[in-house]
Amino acid sequence: MEWLLEFLDLPQMRYAFYVALIAGPLGGLLGSFITLRGMAFFSDAISHGAMTGVTLGFALTLARDLNDPMMQLIVSLFCVAMALLMAWLLERTTLQTDTIIAFTYTGSVALGMIMISRLRGSQGLEGALFGDILASSAGDVWLMAGLAVLTCGFLFFNLRPLTLAVVQENLARVEGFNTRRLNYAFVVLVALVIALLLRQLGALLISGLIVVPAAAARVIAPNFRFMLAASAVIGLVGAALGVFGSYHLDTPTGPTMVLSDVALLTGCLLVSAGASLCRRRQLRKARG
């Protein structure tokens, strides 16, 4: 039994594990709403655009340290601004959603690359690209906890209008909910979560932790309540397995977490395929 928890003796593993235990369910739960609203590409764009925020932070703070609080603030503000810009363009123009996202996102990445070429060298950027959850500190655990409280509070306080709007926005509006304000609040929340998880998980992998557990939950969920609970549980199990596996297999932690999630998704797909096969067989038997 002891070897199971031995990785927790290392302080860096311990903090990484705690951060993962909070970030996993947080990503899963938020991901449920992101995928239901068809915003997976949107969150991907923000996580990639966040790299430009990091470059901007490097230029402004002169410290090439992702853990610098000023740096965190700049990246968060940049992500929120980018999310608001995309949401505003979606509301105001007749362009297709993916067109708007594509040009905002490539535009911001292009800007980031030009800024990198002006700064001397790109060192430090890999950290934001791939993330390093093992660099987490006690402060990060508290930051994650705060973010989780904020996200859960927002989602559950607005569960009824959010769910109604997934069916049809007018249904939520008729009940007196201000869906426009809710949409903007939602994209700000997504941007904040991505900006603050960037250091741990990296721009390339964040989307995996948001979209994959939600997709897995959706595949096996018989109803909405189940999907929400399952996305959080799958996010939690995937993240914990990832940290645990990376210690024993000596693999990088972030990618191991994403691969655990993908393995869970594969399992859910198999379970759902098996269940529908059984149902069909029973049906055939019933018909004789």
Place this chain on the structure above:
Amino acid sequence: MADAKPCHCHHGDAPSSRAKGDPLLEVSGVWVDYGEKNVLADVSLTLQRGTFGCLIGPNGAGKSTLLKTVIGLIRPSRGEIRSRARRIGYVPQQLPLDPGLPLTVAEFLSLKLTRSRWWWGAPGKGAMREKIEAQLKEIGADHLIDRRLGRLSGGEFQRVLVAYALLGDPDLLLLDEPLTGVDIRGGVSFDGLLHHLHDHRGMTILMVSHDLHLVEHLSDVVFCINRDLCCHGAPKEVLRPDNLARAYGHIPGMVPASDGSAFIPLGRIH
């Protein structure tokens, strides 16, 4: 022509034909603009309590906009809506739904019964479940209770949307093109449902529809709209080729039926 009001002449008169009770809904001089574009121009109409009113008119004529203005989703730039209804039920136009959405019918309907922002799915049993079951039974959809919303057919989803509106216990029901995407069999049974709501529950209904057969068959009063109110009156009086041609432009193949009402190429359902 009897007393059907011709285009661009009278606005705001209460329909004289088959008026029951007192006015439940009064729309007076309503103008709606989307930016530069004018959608409704000086529309006035009155719906008496207990009547079944239908809004007809070509695409883009502002029918849905008028319903949305009545329910308060759109604010008119001029004019006034007076409603004496205690509660208004709204059945929106059916939009495509994510087929993988795991929300069940019971969960969706429980969203109407919960008053708080907080909501945690439908209970497996208890008063809320019973209320949902009873409502679905009334409209002949109780077998759908645990099905997922995304897996329903057009007609089934339409019934669920009606059930959703009815759970709010409305005395005025607004339906926006409820028959879009419903096949002919679904259409016939849906018209039975509307009949039931109107005749047995005494509900006042205002429905947007393109199905002129259904309109003729169900409604007490028809409002023909093309930006402004073209004409209104009893269906037999409004649904005549000359009126329809004025509102829709010439419809190829439309000939007068023997009784003088409009005859549409598909034939009639009676």
